[in-house]
Amino acid sequence: xxxxxxxxxxxxxxxxxxxxxxxxxxxxxxxxxxxxxxxxxxxxxxxxxxxxxxxxxxxxxxxxxxxxxxxxxxxxxxxxxxxxxxxxxxxxxxxxxxxxxxxxxxxxxxxxxxxxxxxxxxxxxxxxxxxxxxxxxxxxxxxxxxxxxxxxxxxxxxxxxxxxxxxxxxxxxxxxxxxxxxxxxxxxxxxxxxxxxxxxxxxxxxxxxxxxxxxxxxxxxxxxxxxxxxxxxxxxxxxxxxxxxxxxxxxxxxxxxxxxxxxxxxxxxxxxxxxxxxxxxxxx
Numbered sequence: 399x400x401x402x403x404x405x406x407x408x409x410x411x412x413x414x415x416x417x418x419x420x421x422x423x424x425x426x427x428x429x430x431x432x433x434x435x436x437x438x439x440x441x442x443x444x445x446x447x448x449x450x451x452x453x454x455x456x457x458x459x460x461x462x463x464x465x466x467x468x469x470x471x472x473x474x475x476x477x478x479x480x481x482x483x484x485x486x487x488x489x490x491x492x493x494x495x496x497x498x499x500x501x502x503x504x505x506x507x508x509x510x511x512x513x514x515x516x517x518x519x520x521x522x523x524x525x526x527x528x529x530x531x532x533x534x535x536x537x538x539x540x541x542x543x544x545x546x547x548x549x550x551x552x553x554x555x556x557x558x559x560x561x562x563x564x565x566x567x568x569x570x571x572x573x574x575x576x577x578x579x580x581x582x583x584x585x586x587x588x589x590x591x592x593x594x595x596x597x598x599x600x601x602x603x604x605x606x607x608x609x610x611x612x613x614x615x616x617x618x619x620x621x622x623x624x625x626x627x628x629x630x631x632x633x634x635x636x637x638x639x640x641x642x643x644x645x646x647x648x649x650x651x652x653x654x655x656x657x658x659x660x661x662x663x664x665x666x667x668x669x670x671x672x673x674x675x676x677x678x679x680x681x682x
Contacts (some may be wrong), residue, residue, distance in 0.1 A: 399425055
């Protein structure tokens, strides 16, 4: 039995879809706060169980009989380590044979603010005694393509990335990798996968690609880190998260979001989705 957390979210849902393409639905468990949100998966034969990151008992109950677990990192930045501990403790209580965790690229050394809770979770897994595998996901293409409306409106991509390059891939690519690891007959315990897109690009490259696809003149506007954070706040992004995003661009600028190992495409046995394709899909 394979269980996936956070299935009402983007990545968790895509992992279940990837599993369904290769495994029997009767062997898949979708874990969500609100089971009604994935009623369609239940209709397809997936077992749906209520599980809340903030409710330890719910996970102790939900992981009963689970052999392999994908812990999709929580989206609650600042609260994730405590939430992940609840899941890890429940996995240990239930004797889960393998826990896979979606971390961040080079979490052990990355200076990016977002890496701290991932590094803490990796340490908790190491201390737990559970067999585990780490999926260190790079940037999602959707981090950019889901926010095209203001880009098209203002004819500009703004950021603090300079000429730094990011090796992004689609969420579906990372989901396929997670499914491949969960379904593998090989011993995955102790493995760490640094996952990223095959081809990196700068934000100036990205702006040019959007311009070409949209048939508009769109430029990249590089800004000081604080000015970029303030621009995000002015656009309605909460101040704390605006600072996180500006910090991420600083890491991009310094090369922390690029990777040329092609580990992701090797794992999924196909090239990763080009950013051009993600842009076209978003515009469509």
